[in-house]
Amino acid sequence: MPQDVDFRIPLPRRQSPDHRRAEADQLAWPRSLGLITTEAAAARHLRGAYADLAARFYPHTTGTHLDLGVDLMSWFFLFDDLFDGPRGEDPEETRRLTDAVAAALDGPLPDTAPPIAHGFADIWRRSCTGMSPSWRARSARHWRNYFTGYVDEATSRFLDTPYDCAAQYLAVRRQTIGVQPTVDMAESAGRFEVPQRVFDSAVLSAMLQIAVDVNLMFNDIASLEKEEARGERNNLVLILQREHGWPRARSIAHLRDEVHARLSQYLLLETCLPKVCDIYDLDAGEREAVERYRCDAVRTVIRGSYDWHRSSGRYDAEFAAAAGAQGYLEELGSSR
Template sequence: MASRFYPDATGADLDLGVDLMSWFFAFDDLFDGPSGTDPAGAQALVCSTMEVLRRPARRSAVPVVRAFSDLWRRSGEGMSSSWRHRAAGHWRAYLQGYVTEAVHRHRDVMLTVEEHLRLRRETIGVLPTVDLAERIGRFEVPGPIHASSWAAEMLAIAAEVDTIHNDLCSAEKEEARGGIHNLLVILERAGTPHPRRGRGGDAPDDPFPYGAVPRARTPAARCTHGRSSGPAPRRPPLPDLRRQPGTRSVARIVRVRVID
């Protein structure tokens, strides 16, 4: 995973990328247990971790906090104070999101699609991952560029794509344990059929009910000597689902938010 995020990294820089990805999984797994439904416990762990952004962790700190302290120290090597300030802000937002999610689980709060995506932009870990790309690449994005609206939009899209991919892969796990922070779980509770099952648990008659037709099955893909065997099918116009709270499917969210 680290080699995909940082394809040019080698040696100690690649080790740093691998350690970051490993830490993400280790920290996230802690909230699969009691801390995930205990806001006070989540807050205590998050506060201990956030403290590292101000000073190194104590030797008595729990292993995941000491590991984060090491990550933060290595991440800041050679970086400016403005980069460290920005990166620390991203980390605080990421960490505080775990407390917010613990409150939701404790109170059984079900978010809307938009609320879920807004929260996951902070907690999916994209912003710290992108920040580390600067450290590993030995450069810094100028402040005015990073603060621009188009840069913010690109980061938001990256976070949403990562969220959608993560939620698709973890849907069955979240359903099995009664999880609520998952896009498919939210859509199902809102009455939208599961893209793989249709309503009532039955497989839908249309194998591609949400318009996601594999390219190999479209007429334009079945070519002979470089010519299409027929015209490509016309797609119906897409509705502006971004303004509709009852979004009908994950596939349509992807088409509106990413493809368009």
């Protein structure tokens, strides 16, 4: 994210006390599954600082619980990079890969499934351990929406019909930004769970929606130059320029204002949580889970995303040009 775009996030910066150990160990999991096999791929992966992102998203975790978050972040970006090339412009090819990965939500994968699918299967298995059937169903629903969003984006590129309306784009981008399963993981990694009846309440739903929107605005600003260089037109900054005829600076300023408005609304929603707990007649343990969801899931995914976007090397020009990356990433999406 450009350093001159300061959003002044009114939430505290946090990081897991175990972050240095996690950063040192972060390549072990992707290497063990064949998701990283060369030194060039490893160097490129480290530039992304995904362990740092996980330590900010899940500052309440350490040890194996933090490792689960680190592995999820590693997987997210390895998967997302698979669609930067021709596959991301072919909806049928995109659907084949996303279906192969999503199959892990329904049971064991065949040995012939691509490495990226086996990586997801491992994360899904570990995240479900100790979680209730309702949490599993909710998280699986969020994952299916995430995968479907990739097909929708590929269809737009294939038909050469970029989104010219921010509202239309947001409907798709809210899925592929991956915030919902990221927030779900905060519960699994932190060993707590929000009761489903409260999770579906208007207040918690609105809080999560704000986290989603703020994240995608951060991401689209940070990735603007990288995406524009490869001909991507589905970026919120570019869409606002087309939709309103605004110069780039005004489009970015508009997004900054949108973030501020959403965060003001978010802080107001937080003050409603005690009343929500009363309405749903939550017991002490359930109230604690709602408080942890506020502090250790939604707040951290907002603030953590902002801090990471400002420090990660993922959006540097050198990242996209790292040697050997694309051929290797294509391999990750191929069947064994």
